[in-house]
Amino acid sequence: MSKRDYYEVLGLERTASDEEIRKAYKKAAVRFHPDRNPGDASAEASFKEATEAYGVLSDAGKRQRYDRFGHSGVQASDFDGGNMGDMFSHFQEMFSDLFGGGRSGRRAPARGQDIRVETELSFAEAFTGCKKEVKVRGAAACDTCGGNGAAPGSKPETCRHCGGAGQVSTQRGFIMFSTTCPSCQGQGRVVTEPCKDCSGRGATVKERSVLVTFPAGVDSGVRLRISGQGMPGPNGAPPGDLYVDVGVREDERYERDGADLIVREVIAFSEAALGTKVDIHMPDESVIEVDVPHGTQPGTVLTLRGNGLPRLDRRARGDLHVFVNVRVPKKLSRKAKKLLAELDSEIAAS
Ligand SMILES: [Zn+2]
Ligand SMILES: [Zn+2]
Incomplete structure (x- = not known):
């Protein structure tokens, strides 16, 4: 089978800049990504073709060889082992915004949820700035089961479907896709006798205090972000952020x-x-x-x-x-x- 010209595959001029190459590949990959075209073999072939073209054109050395010698300038060896690893990390980097997460579990959110709270300050507090504790209601480990979700006296069991890894991998073309295990939802273990207090979730809603620094001059309508003080992340992922919406009380003197x-x-x-x-x-x-x-x-x-x-x-x-x-x-x-x-x-x- 004769190979199509790499520039043609990505719809580019031979003078295309690195940024144009990147954009063209991103467009093609989004369009033909196997997850968006399940069971469509021609989309998968187009995806592979675009990925191969990008692998060559995004590498200055390979692009130069390709420009001089055509397909014979870039050997099959350019597509084996280590290089594919590079390709894979490129891919993850480019699409982290589209498909979420990194190598591990696309479906699991990369971090915990954000929380939003409202706080009221006096006019004087807004004028001078202040530190204040704000109350945040959020998930915390259940006291009854210690957070593992299993009823007292029982234990969670290792998931048989994924062997405890929480992930199942499938290969599509030369790209490996990891997905969250459907049996255990990525937990790696299954609770057979759920804890009654948390319905097996391992978490209950609790109130905690976060010390927030309000800058001098803060006004109503300002939203402060306190990074890492949101909900805890699933499976050890980083927590979300806390957003504090400021309201300043009126003062008749000012x-x-x-x-x-x-x-x-x-x-x-x-x-x-x-x-x-x-x-x-x-x-x-x-x-x-x-x-x-x-x-x-x-x-x-x-x-x-x-x-x-x-x-x-x-x-x-x-x-x-x-x-x-x-x-x-x-x-x-x-x-x-x-x-x-x-x-x-x-x-x-x-
Ligand atoms: Zn519990
Ligand atoms: Zn599992």
Whole structure:
């Protein structure tokens, strides 16, 4: 049988870049992968053909020989033993995203499930950042059976189908596929008398605490990822991640706009006219003295750069905006009225 040109197999120009070769092979392999075309011999043949073409074109030395001498430039020996091992690892690497897992058990998830929890912080905690324990409900080993799922007094037995390996292998072409053993679902052992407390699963739901560091300046809607604090992985696989969704409680003394902090101050109209100093009590209990210049009008915003909330990227802090309002007395004594009228005419004359 005459072999097709490798470039033609992958639908490539002879000048194709390494990346183009990789992409073309990935496309072909996804299309013809035996797992997606069960029992289709022509798909399997196309898959083998594409894999062989990729094996040559992805190797600079082999590609050069192939370009000069054609199929006779790449010997059958290029496809035996060790090279196929390389090919296999290439394959696993390229498709780990599509088929999950590595060499072991494609069906078993590569890691435990992620968990999501919500936590509420006070405005001050968000301002300064804090460490807090969050409660996580998740699977933990069952106390009754010690986690093996077998009723007390009995023991799990080694799975006869896979001999305890948890995996069964099949060869398709020159690629080995391992699949999770259907009898024991990859556990390698079977529970004949299941534990009543966990129905043989070996795990029950328990609550645990995780200490989480909330960065200064964190805001509502921020999601923190704590790696490895999710559900435990099956069969010793790594655990999932914990996602913490942050909510920040409102505080009537403060408003925020991103990293900008907004406070409102009310001063007497004599202070607005003459100028004054006001103390701003910050969420972290520090105090900032702000100069209010004479002649300040109601509604004036005084901005102090860099005195707001820390930005999460730690580049700088936001600004502090002080909204100034002026208190106008509602009740006046006869004397106060007289003095104000005098003051008024004095101001008008000056
Ligand atoms: Zn149990
Ligand atoms: Zn088994």
